[in-house]
Amino acid sequence: MLDNEATLEIQQLVRDFKPGDGDLLAALHTVQHHYGYIPRPAIGVVARQVRLSEAKVYGAITFYSEFRLTPPPQVLIGWCSGPACRLKGGDRIRKVLEAELGIGMGENTDDNRLGLHLAQCNGTCEHAAQVWVNGDVVGPLTAADTVRLVRRLREEA
Numbered sequence: 646m647l648d649n650e651a652t653l654e655i656q657q658l659v660r661d662f663k664p665g666d667g668d669l670l671a672a673l674h675t676v677q678h679h680y681g682y683i684p685r686p687a688i689g690v691v692a693r694q695v696r697l698s699e700a701k702v703y704g705a706i707t708f709y710s711e712f713r714l715t716p717p718p719q720v721l722i723g724w725c726s727g728p729a730c731r732l733k734g735g736d737r738i739r740k741v742l743e744a745e746l747g748i749g750m751g752e753n754t755d756d757n758r759l760g761l762h763l764a765q766c767n768g769t770c771e772h773a774a775q776v777w778v779n780g781d782v783v784g785p786l787t788a789a790d791t792v793r794l795v796r797r798l799r800e801e802a
Contacts (some may be wrong), residue, residue, distance in 0.1 A: 655690040664696035669705055673712060682713040710763065718753045718760030720802045722746075723777035725784075727766025733773040733785065741788045742776070745795040758802040759795075 658675050662668035672691050677683050683706055692699045706712040724739050742761055743749055753760040764777055775784025776794075783794060 651684075652686075652690060655687050656694070659691055659694045662694055664694075666695075666697070669695050669697060669702065670709070673702070673706060677712060681717050682715055685714060715753060716757060719758045720798050721760045721762060721777075721779055722798070723762055723764030723780075724750065725764050725766060725773070725775050725777070727770065727773070729766070729770035729773040730775055730784075734787070735774040737788050738774045738776065738786055738791050741791040742795065745792055759798060 659672045662672040692702045772784035
């Protein structure tokens with residue numbers, strides 16, 4: 646539960662947003678920009694401000710992949726799900742990432758140092774199969790390259 650000070654802070658962040666669906670996404674972006682994620686207790690504060698149910702607010706958060714309900718990891722690995730990457734072995738890269746990290750897609754390691762998420766094609770297909778590490782393209786990758794990458798990131802994080 647958020648303490649009174651944090652609740653007041655979130656209320657201040659979203660105070661200018663109007664009731665209804667129209668400002669919901671903007672309010673959520675504001676909260677996430679401030680905290681780096683959307684703390685679960687903030688859902689109620691946002692819901693009251695825009696006069697929507699907490700279920701509807703939660704539904705919007707979980708529907709849109711850019712919203713996070715957990716603090717971002719120190720290192721975020723984005724697996725490219727685009728067709729060129731998949732044709733060049735991307736599905737194998739995903740399996741190696743999940744096995745080496747010990748987490749599934751959309752999860753963070755227990756120490757929150759590394760996270761894995763689904764990323765959409767950014768058009769740099771000449772680097773397929775690729776991943777993004779904190780937004781930087783890394784590729785083309787083989788399964789062996791991916792193992793080395795994860796081990797290096799673990800050491801550096």
